[in-house]
């Protein structure tokens with residue numbers, strides 16, 4: 039795989055890469071997330087134990103990153119489907135920008151609330 | 154035969170549409186939930202015996218599992234060259250299993 | 266006192282080799298005011314390196330034969346001015362088009378590209394004259410109709426292969442039909458005189474067809490004719506989706 043960045047710096051290409059990388063990371067996170075929530079099966083104490091273990095700056099940062107990735111992927115997915123089903127052509131840059139904006143907003147909100 | 158791939162494509166868009174709503178709900182829940190830190194008591198307070206939430210999380214988990222597996226199939230085909238019926242069936246299985254794993258977690262939060 | 270300004274030189278790195286491999290060779294040609302990339306290649310071949318292989322015909326952006334990778338991006342070279350792609354003093358780097366077998370130096374084998382047009386059923390199939398007979402009357406296709414505008418939007422393709430060389434999916438899936446072939450298919454899907462809609466949509470569906478396009482829009486971004494193959498492919502997906510859902514597919 040050789041990816042010369044000189045032909046791949048337009049906003050819609052970057053949107054594709056962000057969508058793919060975010061989707062990939064989210065997909066890898068999903069089983070972990072389900073495993074963690076599944077601790078509840080062993081009772082409240084088990085879930086609480088996991089949450090206390092996860093209560094450190096490193097994992098908080100990872101959680102924040104995941105929230106941003108989720109918002110980013112959501113926005114990117116809506117972009118793709120607007121093209122596919124609604125036949126949008128123009129204003130591509132605006133759509134990419136709006137996607138980034140949504141992800142950014144979700145990240146900031148999350149940060150404000152964690153504090 | 155290309156019909157299988159077309160169905161996977163359609164399934165990914167249909168799940169994506171549902172996930173669009175579910176993820177928006179989830180982001181709001183998360184942002185409210187993490188306010189002042191998370192505790193098991195708080196989470197269970199929301200989920201225990203809450204049938205509507207349970208059903209929502211079941212649908213969310215299955216849709217996400219399937220959607221993600223179809224996405225991984227594409228990435229693996231393009232970046233690793235994993236193509237063919239065997240891989241397709243394996244990805245469907247992985248998607249279903251991941252989804253059911255999520256249903257198990259939702260069940261735990263519902264009855265715990 | 267008058268000083269004679271020495272002609273500035275343009276440094277050019279040209280990929281030389283064949284299917285078995287190759288490497289860059291460096292040349293220097295006089296930098297001129299109005300110089301296209303194709304002019305530079307021609308100058309190298311005429312003045313320095315007679316064995317350099319490349320391809321061109323019309324020199325005015327009509328035939329689609331002169332495309333190459335210019336500083337990492339596919340372009341038609343006859344209509345690309347050097348000063349638009351290389352700042353003064355910058356090296357010009359030329360490679361054969363990506364995603365196609367190299368014949369020699371800057372000449373690629375376009376056969377896979379055109380074979381895929383055929384596989385995407387890029388040939389017009391008259392509705393009323395399946396056996397090649399001449400229809401009785403002219404078809405009236407109102408210029409303002411939606412189908413006509415969709416067909417018109419893709420008709421000016423010159424088959425240069427720039428989009429095909431710019432598409433990652435072509436690189437990642439050798440069977441992928443690619444943007445130009447599917448742009449052609451979408452044009453015909455919208456041609457109300459054509460009678461092969463069903464078979465054509467079938468031909469462009471699945472992993473080798475429109476469903477593998479990720480809307481990166483590299484094709485649209487780089488098409489020298491300003492066509493929008495990415496949107497054409499989205500149109501194919503949309504048609505297939507509704508035709509399947511409403512049971513319109515055989």
Ligand code: HEM
Nearest residue numbers: 064068101104105108183186196199210213214217255259
């Ligand atoms: C890959 C996408 C997802 C991401 C990034 C994500 C992220 C998060 C985060 C950051 C939290 C906060 C609590 C914690 O850290 O444990 C959370 C809670 C939760 N998630 Fe997810 N999640 C995703 C998908 C899902 C899915 C598909 C389900 C469906 C079963 C789910 C069910 C839950 C539940 C039940 C909670 C607890 C909610 C509450 O506090 O009421 N998540 N998620």
Ligand code: HEM
Nearest residue numbers: 058061062064065112115169172173176217221224227479
């Ligand atoms: C639960 C969280 C989610 C996970 C784990 C996930 C995972 C993935 C993965 C791994 C891909 C493959 C990426 C690629 O082929 O480049 C993908 C593609 C896609 N996702 Fe998601 N996704 C999630 C949520 C969403 C949401 C909420 C939407 C939109 C509303 C969405 C829309 C899409 C679309 C349209 C594609 C196809 C992209 C393409 O073919 O180019 N996804 N997803």
Ligand code: SF4
Nearest residue numbers: 432478481482484495
């Ligand atoms: S939009 Fe589709 S066809 Fe065009 S370059 Fe991107 S993946 Fe290829």
Ligand code: SF4
Nearest residue numbers: 422423425426428488
């Ligand atoms: S669509 Fe544009 S880039 Fe592609 S072959 Fe036709 S003219 Fe060239």
Ligand code: FES
Nearest residue numbers: 324328329331343
């Ligand atoms: S030489 Fe004909 S298009 Fe460039």
